[in-house]
Amino acid sequence: xxxFVFHNPTKILFGRDTVESIGPETRAWGERALLxxxxxxxxxxGLHDRITDSLRRAGVxxxxxxxxxxxxxxxxxxxxxxxxRAHGATVIVAAGGGSVIDTAKAIAAGTPAAHDVWKLxxxxxxxxxxxxxxxxxxxxxxxxxxxxxxxxxxxGSREKFGYGHRLLHPKTSILDPRTTxxxxxxxxxxxxVDAISHVIEFYxxxxxxxxxxxxxxxxxxxxxxxxxCERCLCDPCDYNGRANLMWAAxxxxxxxxxxxxxxxxxxxxxxxxxxxGLYDTPHGAGLAVxxxxxxxxxxxxxxxxxxxLGRRVFGLTQQxxxxxAEATVKCFQSWLRQVRAPLTLTDLSIPxxxxxxxxxxxxxxxxxxxxxxxxxxxxxxxxxxxxxxx
Amino acid sequence: xxxFVFHNPTKILFGRDTVESIGPETRAWGERALLxxxxxxxxxxGLHDRITDSLRRAGVxxxxxxxxxxxxxxxxxxxxxxxxRAHGATVIVAAGGGSVIDTAKAIAAGTPAAHDVWKLxxxxxxxxxxxxxxxxxxxxxxxxxxxxxxxxxxxGSREKFGYGHRLLHPKTSILDPRTTxxxxxxxxxxxxVDAISHVIEFYxxxxxxxxxxxxxxxxxxxxxxxxxCERCLCDPCDYNGRANLMWAAxxxxxxxxxxxxxxxxxxxxxxxxxxxGLYDTPHGAGLAVxxxxxxxxxxxxxxxxxxxLGRRVFGLTQQxxxxxAEATVKCFQSWLRQVRAPLTLTDLSIPxxxxxxxxxxxxxxxxxxxxxxxxxxxxxxxxxxxxxxx
Numbered sequence: 001x002x003x004f005v006f007h008n009p010t011k012i013l014f015g016r017d018t019v020e021s022i023g024p025e026t027r028a029w030g031e032r033a034l035l036x037x038x039x040x041x042x043x044x045x046g047l048h049d050r051i052t053d054s055l056r057r058a059g060v061x062x063x064x065x066x067x068x069x070x071x072x073x074x075x076x077x078x079x080x081x082x083x084x085r086a087h088g089a090t091v092i093v094a095a096g097g098g099s100v101i102d103t104a105k106a107i108a109a110g111t112p113a114a115h116d117v118w119k120l121x122x123x124x125x126x127x128x129x130x131x132x133x134x135x136x137x138x139x140x141x142x143x144x145x146x147x148x149x150x151x152x153x154x155x156g157s158r159e160k161f162g163y164g165h166r167l168l169h170p171k172t173s174i175l176d177p178r179t180t181x182x183x184x185x186x187x188x189x190x191x192x193v194d195a196i197s198h199v200i201e202f203y204x205x206x207x208x209x210x211x212x213x214x215x216x217x218x219x220x221x222x223x224x225x226x227x228x229c230e231r232c233l234c235d236p237c238d239y240n241g242r243a244n245l246m247w248a249a250x251x252x253x254x255x256x257x258x259x260x261x262x263x264x265x266x267x268x269x270x271x272x273x274x275x276x277g278l279y280d281t282p283h284g285a286g287l288a289v290x291x292x293x294x295x296x297x298x299x300x301x302x303x304x305x306x307x308x309l310g311r312r313v314f315g316l317t318q319q320x321x322x323x324x325a326e327a328t329v330k331c332f333q334s335w336l337r338q339v340r341a342p343l344t345l346t347d348l349s350i351p352x353x354x355x356x357x358x359x360x361x362x363x364x365x366x367x368x369x370x371x372x373x374x375x376x377x378x379x380x381x382x383x384x385x386x387x388x389x390x
Numbered sequence: 391x392x393x394f395v396f397h398n399p400t401k402i403l404f405g406r407d408t409v410e411s412i413g414p415e416t417r418a419w420g421e422r423a424l425l426x427x428x429x430x431x432x433x434x435x436g437l438h439d440r441i442t443d444s445l446r447r448a449g450v451x452x453x454x455x456x457x458x459x460x461x462x463x464x465x466x467x468x469x470x471x472x473x474x475r476a477h478g479a480t481v482i483v484a485a486g487g488g489s490v491i492d493t494a495k496a497i498a499a500g501t502p503a504a505h506d507v508w509k510l511x512x513x514x515x516x517x518x519x520x521x522x523x524x525x526x527x528x529x530x531x532x533x534x535x536x537x538x539x540x541x542x543x544x545x546g547s548r549e550k551f552g553y554g555h556r557l558l559h560p561k562t563s564i565l566d567p568r569t570t571x572x573x574x575x576x577x578x579x580x581x582x583v584d585a586i587s588h589v590i591e592f593y594x595x596x597x598x599x600x601x602x603x604x605x606x607x608x609x610x611x612x613x614x615x616x617x618x619c620e621r622c623l624c625d626p627c628d629y630n631g632r633a634n635l636m637w638a639a640x641x642x643x644x645x646x647x648x649x650x651x652x653x654x655x656x657x658x659x660x661x662x663x664x665x666x667g668l669y670d671t672p673h674g675a676g677l678a679v680x681x682x683x684x685x686x687x688x689x690x691x692x693x694x695x696x697x698x699l700g701r702r703v704f705g706l707t708q709q710x711x712x713x714x715a716e717a718t719v720k721c722f723q724s725w726l727r728q729v730r731a732p733l734t735l736t737d738l739s740i741p742x743x744x745x746x747x748x749x750x751x752x753x754x755x756x757x758x759x760x761x762x763x764x765x766x767x768x769x770x771x772x773x774x775x776x777x778x779x780x
Contacts, residue, residue: 001567001633003405008398014650015393177391210630212617213638216610224603240600243391247650248603256646260404260637 002208002262008255010146011172014247016239018174019050022093022136023058025172029132030090033062034083036104038096039069042138045182051095051136063087065107070283071276072099072106073155074118080107081117084131094135094170097191098142098283101135102150105168108133109150121152121161123368130167138179140246141191141284143198143253145173153277160277161368175250177242185233188245189339190284192229195249196222197268197287199257204298204305206261218257219312224248226313226335233339265371268294271379274361281348288341289348292333293385297378299325333390343389355383392598392652398645400536401562404637406629408564409440412483412526413448415562419522420480423452424473426494428486429459432528435572441485441526453477455497460673461666462489462496463545464508470497471507474521484525484560487581488532488673491525492540495558498523499540511542511551513758520557528569530636531581531674533588533643535563543667548751550667551758565640567632575623578635579729580674582619585639586612587658587677589647594688594695596651608647609702614638616703616725623729655761658684661769664751671738678731679738682723683775687768689715723780733779745773 013021026033033055042048055062065080084092084107092111094104108131110117119125137145144150149164183191199218206214225248231241251257258264271294272286299306299322307321310328318324333343342348350358359376366374403411416423423445432438445452455470474482474497482501484494498521500507509515527535534540539554573581589608596604615638621631641647648654661684662676689696689712697711700718708714723733732738740748749766756764 001405001630001637003408005401005403007401011395011397012649013395015391018393211634213610213614213634213641216614217607220603220606220610224606227602240391243650244601244603247391251603251646256641259402260633 001211001260004259006255006259007166008146008169010169012146012175012250013172014175016176016178018176019047019136019179020054022051022134022174023054023056023060025134025174026055026060026091026093027058029134029171031060032087032089033060033091033093034080034087034089034107035062035064035093035095036068036080036100036107037064037066037094038100039067041182042066042095047095047136047138047179051093055093062093063089068096068100068103070099071153071160071280072103074152075155077103077106077110077117077152081110084111090131092131092133094133095138097137097139098144101133101137101142101144101170102152104133104135105144105150106152109165109168118154121163127165127167130165133168133170135170135173136179137173137175137246139183139187139191140180140242140249141194143195143250145170145175146250146254151273158277159364160273161365175246177239177246180242180246181237183236185340187282187284188232188236189229189341190282190288191249192225192245192284192339193288193291193336193341194284195252196225197291198253200291201266201268202258202261202264203309204302205265205267208260208262209305211260214257214260219309221248221252221257223313225252229339265374266369267371267374270362270365270369270371270374271358271382273365274358275348275350278358278361279348279350285342285348288336289343289345289386290382292329292336292389294382295329295332296385297382299329330390337389345383345386352387355380358383391601391650394649396645396649397556398536398559400559402536402565402640403562404565406566406568408566409437409526409569410444412441412524412564413444413446413450415524415564416445416450416481416483417448419524419561421450422477422479423450423481423483424470424477424479424497425452425454425483425485426458426470426490426497427454427456427484428490429457431572432485437485437526437528437569441483445483452483453479458486458490458493460489461543461550461670462493464542465545467493467496467500467507467542471500474501480521482521482523484523485528487527487529488534491523491527491532491534491560492542494523494525495534495540496542499555499558508544511553517555517557520555523558523560525560525563526569527563527565527636529573529577529581530570530632530639531584533585533640535560535565536640536644541663548667549754550663551755565636567629567636570632570636571627573626575730577672577674578622578626579619579731580672580678581639582615582635582674582729583678583681583726583731584674585615585642587681588643590681591656591658592648592651592654593699594692595655595657598650598652599695601650604647604650609699611638611642611647613703615642619729655764656759657761657764660752660755660759660761660764661748661772663755664748665738665740668748668751669738669740675732675738678726679733679735679776680772682719682726682779684772685719685722686775687772689719720780727779735773735776742777745770748773
């Protein structure tokens with residue numbers, strides 16, 4: 001096991017009727033807030049009223065910054081920073097999924113800074129202080145509600161970059177599974193695939209193979225994300241299905257899975273960030289296409305590890321590692337087909353002859369992420385596996 | 391899944407050469423410290439010098455309060471509180487296992503209080519403030535390094551009571567697996583059994599049976615505690631064996647396993663606290679004897695749950711729940727025999743005709759722990775299963 005630091009101070013309030021705690025949880029950090037949220041759904045489903053009622057009762061004065069879209073944009077963050085400053089906000093409230101929470105984190109980081117927030121993402125500046133962030137999560141997917149990372153797209157350059165800092169851990173995140181009852185099947189699946197990908201990236205890029213504590217945790221989370229996703233598709237209002245998916249997705253990227261694995265990579269996310277940066281593909285949809293392709297590309301290098309994953313998660317019994325690894329990839333693809341995820345680049349309306357362009361686009365991101373082994377040629381090889389499904 | 395709050399702000403520094411961080415980690419909370427430790431081993435193995443060198447370099451002025459023994463005593467805590475006050479300590483440093491850390495927590499709680507610290511344990515007072523605690527862990531067992539609980543024995547009344555409060559989370563815990571290379575086989579086993587028992591108590595007393603996220607986590611931790619313990623017995627200096635045991639034991643009681651399970655009980659710990667309170671039995675030794683006995687007593691009530699545990703942890707294939715549950719108990723007992731744990735009350739030199747006395751002793755503790763279903767009669771029934779091993 002490698003050395004690690006694990007420090008996750010985010011307080012999780014999980015369960016029914018926890019949304020009504022957002023007022024006091026916000027007020028603990030300040031009485032002037034910026035409320036960040038997405039497009040229509042928050043207002044459609046009554047959640048906006050519940051949140052603002054709670055803020056009002058707690059004596060919080062807020063201004064709103066709605067309109068966050070998936071693959072959130074730098075320009076919208078910059079506008080949020082202006083609004084937070086104009087209001088004198090001392091706390092940022094996020095109500096939404098990963099895009100909304102990431103936007104809130106970026107506003108929290110940018111508001112007190114004397115420089116443009118994008119400089120954090122390009123490595124030209126480091127974070128010195130940030131406003132506190134509290135969240136109400138409405139989508140099981142990104143894990144942003146309990147980690148210190150954020151991802152943003154620069155609408156000028158179409159670069160989709162990530163940044164993380166311990167000051168960006170939300171102070172409190174409220175997870176009420178019932179807020180996700182109205183998530184449509186497609187986004188339920190995209191969220192599950194996002195969480196599964198977070199785990200598999202770590203599982204297969206860890207530099208230390210002797211980590212059975214983390215392995216059992218990761219296998220359990222993958223199995224649970226899949227099973228819970230199926231329950232939610234079968235009955236969108238299955239409370240425990242939604243709860244399991246929500247909690248598993250949070251645990252999938254809260255620092256526990258990677259603690260002790262040494263240096264890990266995010267190759268699938270890197271490639272996907274180019275897809276969504278270039279084509280505005282929903283993040284989980286892009287990952288669904290890349291996951292089996294990347295597993296296939298890894299297969300010759302890590303047959304034993306992929307086989308072990310398949311034996312634990314799918315109960316595969318093939319003795320031969322290569323055969324078991326092949327079967328593992330097929331199991332993942334079968335499951336993706338079963339839950340009606342997109343399976344090929346064509347399903348995402350991305351033409352095969354765009355592969356060189358996508359691969360080239362990953363170049364600068366791979367440098368920033370220090371994934372020096374992920375050359376454009378290797379990216380192209382992964383994407384070539386994404387042209388057809390079994 | 392039940393509603394829950396999860397909030398664990400303890401920072402973990404895990405791995406080789408992390409002990410040398412104790413100075414700066416302590417200094418971040420104050421420059422006057424009380425250093426709490428146990429009997430001989432800290433000084434024998436050079437760890438005391440490493441810790442005090444680091445404190446000195448960081449500019450920390452400390453006084454020492456050694457001599458903590460297992461099943462730590464209230465009288466020794468009271469003496470530590472006097473010493474901390476006399477020194478004007480603003481931070482408590484614990485270097486040891488769960489007994490040392492629990493002692494440090496009790497001193498941290500008692501030093502600023504205007505009342506005797508035991509009143510927290512009997513429910514007559516609640517905690518208002520506590521000094522910060524930082525720890526260097528030297529035994530994989532209790533989980534106290536990453537939770538807010540503590541257990542103390544009143545040497546006057548022989549009561550062994552527990553208390554927990556969020557203010558008692560250690561600020562930083564340093565986990566260097568190499569500090570456990572010198573732990574003898576017996577205490578390595580007792581520690582593993584303690585951690586396993588923490589998980590099994592939750593697993594089998596949870597009021598909600600639909601918690602697969604937590605179940606996979608718990609099954610993985612049990613499997614890992616057993617496997618890592620075997621590695622450590624085979625080679626006491628197997629770094630990854632010690633690391634896996636240490637991290638699994640920490641995760642076994644840091645709040646994650648129980649989050650969402652609803653109300654859980656600690657029946658095995660309750661009975662064991664009477665054994666060690668009355669006979670000064672090592673905690674893990676008492677648990678090793680109680681574990682199969684308690685499983686046997688539970689078997690008629692939870693055959694499905696025990697069977698599920700055995701299928702996951704031991705790969706059992708019996709279709710019939712009752713048969714699989716029986717086999718699960720036998721697997722645990724076989725493993726305990728394999729690692730040379732005590733198996734019966736006789737192995738602990740406790741005579742069979744003391745059972746009524748032990749059962750009666752649990753009465754007040756059961757009331758404080760609100761385990762109202764654990765009558766002395768039921769305790770006696772569990773202990774009757776602990777008279778002979780299969």
